[in-house]
Amino acid sequence: MTRQRRAVESALAQAEGFCSAQDLHAQLRDAGERVGLATVYAQLRQLTEQGRVDVVRSDAGEALYRQCGEGEHHHHLRCRQCGHVDELHAPAVETWAQEIGVSSGYTALSHSLEVTGLCPNCA
Amino acid sequence: MTRQRRAVESALAQAEGFCSAQDLHAQLRDAGERVGLATVYAQLRQLTEQGRVDVVRSDAGEALYRQCGEGEHHHHLRCRQCGHVDELHAPAVETWAQEIGVSSGYTALSHSLEVTGLCPNCA
C-alpha cells in the first residue's frame, strides 16, 4: 500500500462517474501529488482485475474508469450524428443483467448498455 | 459508387458479427481485392455516419463494425478475469431499447449491451 496507490484510489473516489487515466493523472498533478502516468495505469489495471472498478470505452477509444458500487448507475441514449446524450434509467434491465449473470454462476456483476440512433433534430 | 466501396460493403456483408477495420482489410487482400487501409477506414466512417453499420469498441480499444439489421443480434456475458465470453439473447431488452428510443423521437436505433463479472472458475 503505497502513497501513489492511495492517491489514485482517492482521485477515483472524488471523480463523479467515468474518467480517463489521463484525467486522473492530471487531477493528481494539479492536487500536488507526484504520481507517474505509468503508475496510474498500473493501479487502474490492478483495480480492474480485482473488479473494484468498471471500464468502458469512449467512442474515441479511450478507456474510462469508474469505482464500482458507486452512486447512480444509468445508461445512455446517444445520437450518432450530433453526439447528444440522454440518460436512461432502466430498473428492468438492471435486474435482468443481474439475474442472467447469477444464473450462469457469475459474481461481482456489472454491465454497460448504450442505445444509439438518430435524434429528432438529425433524422 | 466505386469498386472499393462495393468491396468493403461486400466484405462486411460476408462477415459474421463484428469485425475490425484491419480484419476487413486483410480479408479483402486475401480475396484479391486491392483496397487501401485508409479507404477501408473512410468507407467505414461514411457507413457509420449513415447509420448503416454499428460500431462497438473491443476491450483492447479496437473499433468493431457490423452491418445494421443483419442476422443474429445478441449480447455478451464476459468474465473480467479470464476473458471467457458467453452469448446472451434477450428479446425483452431488444424491445425495451427500441421502445425507449422511439419514445424519445429517435430513429435508426441500435444498441449494445455487455454484462461483466467473474465466472465460476475465476471467482
Place this chain on the structure above:
DNA sequence: TTTCTAAATTGTAACCGTTCTCATTATGGG
C-alpha cells in the same frame, strides 16, 4: 534503528489502431 530484498514506481521508448496529408487515379456529367 539499520539492513536487506522483493516489489512498486516512473521516464522514456516502443506499440498499435486510427487519422491526416496530398499526390495520384478514377468517376461521371456534359
Place this chain on the structure above:
DNA sequence: CCCATAATGAGAACGGTTACAATTTAGAAA
C-alpha cells in the same frame, strides 16, 4: 472524349496504452 470533382492510398503523424529498465520504496528481519 474531356474535364472538374471526388475517391483512393502509401506513408507520416498522432494519441492512448504498454513494455522496459533503472531507481526508489515498503516492510520484514536482525
